[in-house]
Amino acid sequence: MLQPRMFQTLLQHFSPEIQRTSTRLLFGVSHALRHGHRCGLHQSKAALQNARERTLIAVKPDGVQRRLVGQIIHRFEQRGFKLVGLKMVQASHGILSEHYGELRTKPFFHSLLTYMSSGPLVVMVWEGHNVVQASRKMVGQTNPAEAPAGTIRGDFSVHVSRNVVHASDSQEGAQKEIQLWFQAKDLLDWDCCDQIYTIEV
Ligand code: DAT
Ligand code: MG
Secondary structure, three states: OOHHHHHHHHHHOOOOHHHHHHHHHHHHHHHHOOOOOOOOOOHHHHHHHOOOOOEEEEEEEHHHHOOOOOHHHHHHHHHOOOEEEEEEEEHHHHHHHHHHHHOOOOOHHHHHHHOOOOOOOEEEEEEOHHHHHHHHHOOOOOHHHHOOOEEEEHHHOOHHHHHOOOEOOOHHHHHHHHHHOOOHHOOOOOOOHHHHOOOOO
């Protein structure tokens, strides 16, 4: 086991930035150990439940074709959410009809399905405090013309039929969509070790 003193001695050989980062890391780990929790396990039950809210985000075929996957993932990571599931799929009309079932009677339904099945989607489950509402705000209005700059649709799209990304619109909707696109075994429960610094414990 590497002792703290040896670790500090070793660090002197690295750049100041690496020294600062490593010292912060060392402090964080020892703080977690001293306070007897594994990434915030002593949080109240309600806080923990809120922190485990999940939503379905999908980069649509236009977003994948335009190589926007990385930038979209970056925004959710940057905000402080945790990725718990991710896959690339070529979606069938069957799953898309179920996903967009509420829009079945809309005149654009058929073209929506054709477009959504025209190329790969990157489907993800993100977890975190208030993630459903927060991600709707990050994504912006359905029609990119109304989506403010700073939102994903406001920054990357111009037309309602090519609005780059999907986000569940309610907690109930998110649960249904997650079950539609993912098997429970493909969603990972993992401890994100900055959790005690992103929500109140
Ligand atoms: P959102 O994706 O913001 O939840 P929605 O659920 O009302 O919006 O619609 C699903 C998708 O259908 C939307 O992202 C793009 C497409 N769509 C909605 N309204 C449309 C319209 N008037 N013309 C063409 N496509 C439309
Ligand atoms: Mg919707």
